[in-house]
Amino acid sequence: MRLPRPGPGIGQKLTVRQELACALRILARVGWRENLSGHVTVASHDGGMFCNPWGIWWEEVRASDILHLDADGEIITGRWDVTPAVFLHTELHRARADAAVVVHNHPYYATLLASMHERPQMVHQNSCIFDDEIAFVDEYGGIEDVNDGTWLATQIGNASGILLAHHGAIVTAPTIPEACYKATTFERMCRLTYDTLAAGRKPEEIPADARAALKPLLRQNTPQAYWDGAIRMLLRDEPEVLT
Amino acid sequence: MRLPRPGPGIGQKLTVRQELACALRILARVGWRENLSGHVTVASHDGGMFCNPWGIWWEEVRASDILHLDADGEIITGRWDVTPAVFLHTELHRARADAAVVVHNHPYYATLLASMHERPQMVHQNSCIFDDEIAFVDEYGGIEDVNDGTWLATQIGNASGILLAHHGAIVTAPTIPEACYKATTFERMCRLTYDTLAAGRKPEEIPADARAALKPLLRQNTPQAYWDGAIRMLLRDEPEVLT
Amino acid sequence: MRLPRPGPGIGQKLTVRQELACALRILARVGWRENLSGHVTVASHDGGMFCNPWGIWWEEVRASDILHLDADGEIITGRWDVTPAVFLHTELHRARADAAVVVHNHPYYATLLASMHERPQMVHQNSCIFDDEIAFVDEYGGIEDVNDGTWLATQIGNASGILLAHHGAIVTAPTIPEACYKATTFERMCRLTYDTLAAGRKPEEIPADARAALKPLLRQNTPQAYWDGAIRMLLRDEPEVLT
Amino acid sequence: MRLPRPGPGIGQKLTVRQELACALRILARVGWRENLSGHVTVASHDGGMFCNPWGIWWEEVRASDILHLDADGEIITGRWDVTPAVFLHTELHRARADAAVVVHNHPYYATLLASMHERPQMVHQNSCIFDDEIAFVDEYGGIEDVNDGTWLATQIGNASGILLAHHGAIVTAPTIPEACYKATTFERMCRLTYDTLAAGRKPEEIPADARAALKPLLRQNTPQAYWDGAIRMLLRDEPEVLT
Numbered sequence: 001m002r003l004p005r006p007g008p009g010i011g012q013k014l015t016v017r018q019e020l021a022c023a024l025r026i027l028a029r030v031g032w033r034e035n036l037s038g039h040v041t042v043a044s045h046d047g048g049m050f051c052n053p054w055g056i057w058w059e060e061v062r063a064s065d066i067l068h069l070d071a072d073g074e075i076i077t078g079r080w081d082v083t084p085a086v087f088l089h090t091e092l093h094r095a096r097a098d099a100a101v102v103v104h105n106h107p108y109y110a111t112l113l114a115s116m117h118e119r120p121q122m123v124h125q126n127s128c129i130f131d132d133e134i135a136f137v138d139e140y141g142g143i144e145d146v147n148d149g150t151w152l153a154t155q156i157g158n159a160s161g162i163l164l165a166h167h168g169a170i171v172t173a174p175t176i177p178e179a180c181y182k183a184t185t186f187e188r189m190c191r192l193t194y195d196t197l198a199a200g201r202k203p204e205e206i207p208a209d210a211r212a213a214l215k216p217l218l219r220q221n222t223p224q225a226y227w228d229g230a231i232r233m234l235l236r237d238e239p240e241v242l243t
Numbered sequence: 244m245r246l247p248r249p250g251p252g253i254g255q256k257l258t259v260r261q262e263l264a265c266a267l268r269i270l271a272r273v274g275w276r277e278n279l280s281g282h283v284t285v286a287s288h289d290g291g292m293f294c295n296p297w298g299i300w301w302e303e304v305r306a307s308d309i310l311h312l313d314a315d316g317e318i319i320t321g322r323w324d325v326t327p328a329v330f331l332h333t334e335l336h337r338a339r340a341d342a343a344v345v346v347h348n349h350p351y352y353a354t355l356l357a358s359m360h361e362r363p364q365m366v367h368q369n370s371c372i373f374d375d376e377i378a379f380v381d382e383y384g385g386i387e388d389v390n391d392g393t394w395l396a397t398q399i400g401n402a403s404g405i406l407l408a409h410h411g412a413i414v415t416a417p418t419i420p421e422a423c424y425k426a427t428t429f430e431r432m433c434r435l436t437y438d439t440l441a442a443g444r445k446p447e448e449i450p451a452d453a454r455a456a457l458k459p460l461l462r463q464n465t466p467q468a469y470w471d472g473a474i475r476m477l478l479r480d481e482p483e484v485l486t
Numbered sequence: 487m488r489l490p491r492p493g494p495g496i497g498q499k500l501t502v503r504q505e506l507a508c509a510l511r512i513l514a515r516v517g518w519r520e521n522l523s524g525h526v527t528v529a530s531h532d533g534g535m536f537c538n539p540w541g542i543w544w545e546e547v548r549a550s551d552i553l554h555l556d557a558d559g560e561i562i563t564g565r566w567d568v569t570p571a572v573f574l575h576t577e578l579h580r581a582r583a584d585a586a587v588v589v590h591n592h593p594y595y596a597t598l599l600a601s602m603h604e605r606p607q608m609v610h611q612n613s614c615i616f617d618d619e620i621a622f623v624d625e626y627g628g629i630e631d632v633n634d635g636t637w638l639a640t641q642i643g644n645a646s647g648i649l650l651a652h653h654g655a656i657v658t659a660p661t662i663p664e665a666c667y668k669a670t671t672f673e674r675m676c677r678l679t680y681d682t683l684a685a686g687r688k689p690e691e692i693p694a695d696a697r698a699a700l701k702p703l704l705r706q707n708t709p710q711a712y713w714d715g716a717i718r719m720l721l722r723d724e725p726e727v728l729t
Numbered sequence: 730m731r732l733p734r735p736g737p738g739i740g741q742k743l744t745v746r747q748e749l750a751c752a753l754r755i756l757a758r759v760g761w762r763e764n765l766s767g768h769v770t771v772a773s774h775d776g777g778m779f780c781n782p783w784g785i786w787w788e789e790v791r792a793s794d795i796l797h798l799d800a801d802g803e804i805i806t807g808r809w810d811v812t813p814a815v816f817l818h819t820e821l822h823r824a825r826a827d828a829a830v831v832v833h834n835h836p837y838y839a840t841l842l843a844s845m846h847e848r849p850q851m852v853h854q855n856s857c858i859f860d861d862e863i864a865f866v867d868e869y870g871g872i873e874d875v876n877d878g879t880w881l882a883t884q885i886g887n888a889s890g891i892l893l894a895h896h897g898a899i900v901t902a903p904t905i906p907e908a909c910y911k912a913t914t915f916e917r918m919c920r921l922t923y924d925t926l927a928a929g930r931k932p933e934e935i936p937a938d939a940r941a942a943l944k945p946l947l948r949q950n951t952p953q954a955y956w957d958g959a960i961r962m963l964l965r966d967e968p969e970v971l972t
Contacts, residue, residue: 001387005324007298034855035913036951036958055736055950057958081734106855108917112924115852117933123358125385125410126277126349141939142854144730166935167854184278188351195355198684198928199441204360206409210384221298222279229279229300244630248567250541366601368628368653369520369592427521431594438598441927442684447603449652453627464541465522472522472543487873491810493784609844611871611896612763612835670764674837681841685927690846692895696870707784708765715765715786 001217006224010231016042017066018242019176020050025241026230028058030184031107034168038105041089042176047071049093053080058105062243072146085142087149092172095153099160099172101179106168109190114163120189121203123196127189128206128214129182135159161186177227178219184226244460249467253474259285260309261485262419263293268484269473271301273427274350277411281348284332285419290314292336296323301348305486315389328385330392335415338396342403342415344422349411352433357406363432364446366439370432371449371457372425378402404429420470421462427469487703492710496717502528503552504728505662506536511727512716514544516670517593520654524591527575528662533557535579539566544591548729558632571628573635578658581639585646585658587665592654595676600649606675607689609682613675614692614700615668621645647672663713664705670712730946735953739960745771746795747971748905749779754970755959757787759913760836763897767834770818771905776800778822782809787834791972801875814871816878821901824882828889828901830908835897838919843892849918850932852925856918857935857943858911864888890915906956907948913955 014022020042027033027040036057041049048070052061067078071094073086089102113120119136122128137155142148156162160182162170171186173179196203205211234241257265263285270276270283279300284292291313295304310321314337316329332345356363362379365371380398385391399405403425405413414429416422439446448454477484500508506528513519513526522543527535534556538547553564557580559572575588599606605622608614623641628634642648646668648656657672659665682689691697720727743751749771756762756769765786770778777799781790796807800823802815818831842849848865851857866884871877885891889911891899900915902908925932934940963970 001385002327004297004327007296007323034917035910035955037855053736054733055954055957057962060958060962080736084731084733106853108920111853112921115921115933116925116928116930123409124349124354126280142730142943166852181278188277191351192355192358194924194928195437195441196359198924199359199437200443200929201359204358214385225298226278228298229303233300233303244628245570247540247570250539250566366652367592367597369523424521431520434594435598435601438680438684439602442602442680443686444602447601457628468541469521471541472546476543476546487871488813490783490813493782493809609895610835610840612766667764674763677837678841678844681923681927682845685845685923686929687845690844700871711784712764714784715789719786719789 004221006221007228010228010235014242015063016044016050017063020052020066021061021063021241022231022234023176023180024052024058024061025234025238026180027103027105027183029234030187032105032183032187033058034106034111039083039085039089040101040103040179041069041093043093043100044068048076049089051082051086051089053078054083055080062241064243084144087146088143088152088170091146091149091153092156096158096172098174100174101172101176103171103179103183104168107187107190109194110163110169110187111167112194113190114168115166117165118193118197119163120161120186121193121196122189122205122211123192123203124189125206125214126185126218127192128211129185129218130161130189131211131215133158133160135162137162137164139165175223178223180230181223181226247464249464250471253471253478257485258306259287259293261306263295263309264304264306264484265474265477266419266423267295267301267304268477268481269423270346270348270426272477273430275348275426275430276301277349277354282326282328282332283344283346283422284312284336286336286343287311291319292332294325294329294332296321297326298323305484307486327387330389331386331395331413334389334392334396335399339401339415341417344416344419346414346422346426347411350430350433352430352437353406353412354410355437356433357411358409360408361436361440362406363404363429364436364439365432365448365454366435366446367432368449368457369428369461370435371454372428372461373404373432374454374458376401376403378405380405380407382408418466421466423473424466424469490707492707493714496714496721500728501549502530502536503549506538506552507547507549507727508717508720509662509666510538510544510547511720511724512666513589513591513669515720516673518591518669518673519544520592520597525569525571525575526587526589526665527555527579529579529586530554534562535575537568537572537575539564540569541566548727550729570630573632574629574638574656577632577635577639578642582644582658584660587659587662589657589665589669590654593673593676595680596649596655596673597653598680599676600654601652603651604679604683605649606647606672607679607682608675608691608697609678609689610675611692611700612671612704613678614697615671615704616647616675617697617701619644619646621648623648623650625651661709664709666716667709667712733950735950736957739957739964743971744792745773745779746792749781749795750790750792750970751960751963752905752909753781753787753790754963754967755909756832756834756912758963759916761834761912761916762787763835763840768812768814768818769830769832769908770798770822772822772829773797777805778818780811780815780818782807783812784809791970793972813873816875817872817881817899820875820878820882821885825887825901827903829903830901830905832900832908832912833897836916836919838923839892839898839916840896841923842919843897844895846894847922847926848892849890849915850922850925851918851934851940852921852932853918854935854943855914855947856921857940858914858947859890859918860940860944862887862889864891866891866893868894904952907952909959910952910955
């Protein structure tokens with residue numbers, strides 16, 4: 001399929017802290033959170049990462065609230081504390097260069113499937129961005145130290161869409177736009193799967209060859225265009241996110 | 244049934260570009276989209292069509308963003324690119340003079356039924372506007388060229404409410420107001436059908452003769468009145484759509 | 487149970503036209519409508535009635551849009567036309583002095599149950615305001631003339647919460663506040679019933695003697711307090727409704 | 730697990746009346762109410778309690794509307810009347826020093842489960858804040874006097890998350906922030922339980938030892954952080970709540 005030319009963009013260059021603050025609010029707008037739970041990390045060039053602070057809701061975070069952490073999750077700069085579950089992120093970043101962005105929270109339908117011990121099924125074309133990259137981590141009792149984080153990273157392997165039983169979801173991507181697009185798509189995939197099961201039907205996945213063909217197409221231009229439009233609309237309504 | 248006199252109207256004459264931009268935002272407001280996906284085309288008097296640009300969300304589009312395309316989907320005027328899937332539209336316009344407006348996206352309940360391989364059922368009187376005009380296209384792997392578009396138009400035949408398996412929906416109509424009204428009604432028909440199935444019941448359709456009698460009544464005045472009110476409320480909140 | 491003293495009220499006296507315009511917007515806010523469908527009539531002292539005009543959405547109507555009709559549904563004063571289905575109202579007002587307010591539309595869960603041929607069940611205490619006043623009208627093909635309206639009024643009998651198969655709902659009450667409160671409660675009763683059925687359970691109604699005891703209590707003070715608060719919040723946001 | 734440092738707080742000291750008015754609006758925002766139903770009481774140092782007035786919706790209440798009651802539910806100060814069902818609160822406060830805050834209303838999923846005679850199940854980690862503290866009160870016909878209140882308190886025992894058959898829910902906590910957090914979590918637990926049942930599955934609870942380990946962790950810092958963020962966002966939009 002022909003690659004479309006980029007759209008209007010956002011008319012300015014954002015810092016990583018600004019992009020992360022925007023991502024948190026965009027994901028909150030699509031319901032990708034349970035109250036104040038959840039954290040998103042973005043790998044930084046120094047081997048560390050940026051992270052939202054503990055104790056601030058995703059929909060109210062500003063760029064100046066974002067923390068800079070080292071590779072072990074220790075705070076380098078930032079006014080607020082970091083989540084004690086930061087090892088969920090540090091060890092996944094250490095293990096996976098492609099997972100530059102790690103999103104974790106408890107969106108409703110992902111959480112529902114996770115509590116039912118059901119895997120999301122690729123019944124819709126857009127879900128195929130997760131082809132061969134879905135994992136279900138069955139035993140999960142909290143990530144309290146480095147060892148827990150290492151164990152979790154091993155369970156996750158190469159997956160980018162992960163359900164944690166009785167807990168929530170993780171989505172990974174190489175960039176912030178792709179992470180936002182994939183997180184939104186993951187929750188919709190979980191809802192489609194749940195609703196199919198609730199109707200007493202077995203979800204019928206798209207055939208494997210079609211899934212494999214769709215995956216690279218879906219990763220090409222759509223995540224950036226998704227992001228640009230979401231940013232434009234967010235900045236129109238809540239420009240203080242950049243401060 | 245007596246035909247009611249028109250209501251207050253909208254107090255101004257809109258260009259087709261303005262009407263199309265309004266239609267996209269009205270449909271976004273009723274949830275008729277998945278993120279930035281989807282396109283709506285309106286046949287123009289020169290044999291071409293107007294189309295929303297790739298890379299702009301339906302809820303942020305303005306009249307000046309609308310593209311003018313020729314009959315083959317090539318851009319005549321416009322600042323932005325067109326979707327690579329434009330052949331879904333060009334070949335349907337070529338085949339069907341009545342389908343002056345072609346709406347395509349992935350609204351939730353239509354997408355859910357399409358992924359379950361279920362047809363929407365006319366269990367509610369307003370659904371009868373689609374009487375004898377529903378199609379389910381079972382094999383669908385993307386519309387990447389003219390041949391794909393021609394094949395799809397053949398599968399669609401004379402239908403105006405179409406589900407694309409594992410993908411989404413198409414609604415057609417002779418006018419923009421009717422296309423908006425029918426698209427809204429189609430998604431509601433899909434939701435009613437899904438919820439009936441989810442309760443373990445077989446949807447009981449309205450009898451064929453009643454459906455046939457209701458269809459012309461539903462097409463008479465309601466679409467224009469739906470449109471006028473939706474426009475009045477949209478322009479009150481988002482007047483920039485016309486720019 | 488002790489009767490509580492009235493709350494703060496609304497601080498002004500509204501005309502019937504103003505009250506009806508407010509009722510339409512309040513019901514639209516709780517989702518009690520399908521697009522621009524539906525009509526609410528309020529009996530007037532001259533034996534006629536007030537009615538919302540055809541072609542204006544419930545959420546945009548103003549007091550000056552309200553029509554005054556005679557007992558046969560002919561327009562006495564008003565800028566816009568009346569629904570051709572006005573006989574649904576005229577003959578019910580003629581038959582039932584207690585039904586001074588008649589609300590009709592297609593709220594989602596009522597419409598869903600009506601399409602499934604299921605009656606709403608009183609599984610929640612507040613539903614008992616409809617005790618012994620629920621009807622399901624099984625054969626319904628549109629109300630196009632006085633004879634249709636008379637037939638429908640006969641089918642309805644003394645009911646105040648009515649489902650019309652494959653169509654929608656009617657709620658009646660002696661006052662506008664009670665009609666709004668009952669309509670809201672009716673839709674919630676339908677949703678509770680549907681969700682119970684969707685879980686594969688038989689709805690378990692509150693016992694008959696408890697229902698009968700609750701009904702007069704629910705009609706006492708709650709409708710007026712519901713109305714006053716709904717009006718206060720509506721006028722804060724949309725004061726133009728009174729114009 | 731390490732205890733995180735507190736976040737930014739709310740930058741001012743609120744009175745109990747202000748906190749209670751905020752709590753009512755926060756709970757209304759998350760859908761924890763049926764119309765104008767429901768009441769929240771907060772024990773006061775004089776052995777009495779603060780309570781929202783009868784006849785004002787939760788989303789419109791202000792600090793100056795809050796009533797001060799004595800231990801028997803009689804009004805000490807306040808412009809409006811108290812609910813006749815106040816004995817639901819007075820006798821629970823009398824019996825339970827830990828239940829300094831008592832929240833009662835009819836949130837949708839709690840009400841649905843209560844009408845289906847189903848207990849909420851702890852299928853998600855956050856639900857474990859209710860471990861060993863869930864009660865289902867099976868026979869319930871209204872709380873009209875002290876005897877009814879005493880009977881109800883006996884049925885509730887040490888529970889902090891209670892379903893009342895065919896009626897609604899009660900949540901108790903020692904502080905206003907914890908009461909808000911627990912109420913939100915209780916409704917989500919009920920929704921997860923219902924959706925699991927609706928899919929024809931038996932809810933699989935987290936094992937007892939894991940539940941017991943999670944419970945104190947969930948009560949530590951999260952309720953205060955939930956509250957602080959919810960207050961910050963509420964005061965940004967609706968500062969008049971404090972007046």
